[in-house]
Amino acid sequence: MDHLTKLEELLDRANSDIKNGAYDEATNKLEKILDIDPDFGKAYNHLGYLYEVKFKEYEKGETLYKLCLEKSPMYPAVYYNYAVLLSTLGKYDDLKELLDTAITIPGVNKSTMYNEYGIMYEQLGKFDEAISYYKKAALQTLDKNVLNRAKDSIERCQLKKDLQ
Known part of the structure; x- marks a missing residue:
């Protein structure tokens, strides 16, 4: 078994631990991956999560998310995870920069990223921009649940606009 396959296998086992609520075990496996190969970016994403x-x-x-971006800038999962964190922390300038990059990365779900733009603009009280991005999210998806969520978000922003 080659080096990379071994690391991917350990990452899969850490993922299973996370799904099963065994967070300390997952953390240990992820730290072991980084001991073996400090440039294995995916492990930083999972640890960051x-x-x-x-x-x-x-x-x-x-x-940890920044380390993942540095080591594995083409890894799609980190963009979503880091976007949620930046939104939670209200770091909107950093978030916009991240989303602007994410939208260019192959494999990143554009509908998800447009939804994150929508959330950001809604939180900033910029409802027209939010609506515009929620519409983009709706038009990019083939998932009916995502479509309905976008529709609900647009309606919520319309209501907020009316209250201004």
Whole structure:
């Protein structure tokens, strides 16, 4: 078994641990991956997710997402995870920069990224821009649930506009 296959296998096992709620075991496996190969970017993404979502250590999560972007800039998953964190932290300038890059990465779900733009603009009270991006999200998807969510988001922004 080659080096990369071994790391991918360990990553799969860490993913299973995360799904099963075994966060400490997952963390240990991910740290072992990085001990073996500090340039294996996907492991930073998964660790960032654990620190952000499970341990609520946002700064550590952000540092790990940045390392993933540095080591594996073509890895689609990090863009979504990092976008959610930046949105949570209200770091909208950084978020816009990240989304502008994400939308150019092959394999990144454009509908998901347009939805993140919509959320950002809605949180900033820029409802016309939010509506525009929610429409883009709707037009990019083939998933009826995503389409309905976009429609609901557009309606919510219309209501907020009316209240201004």
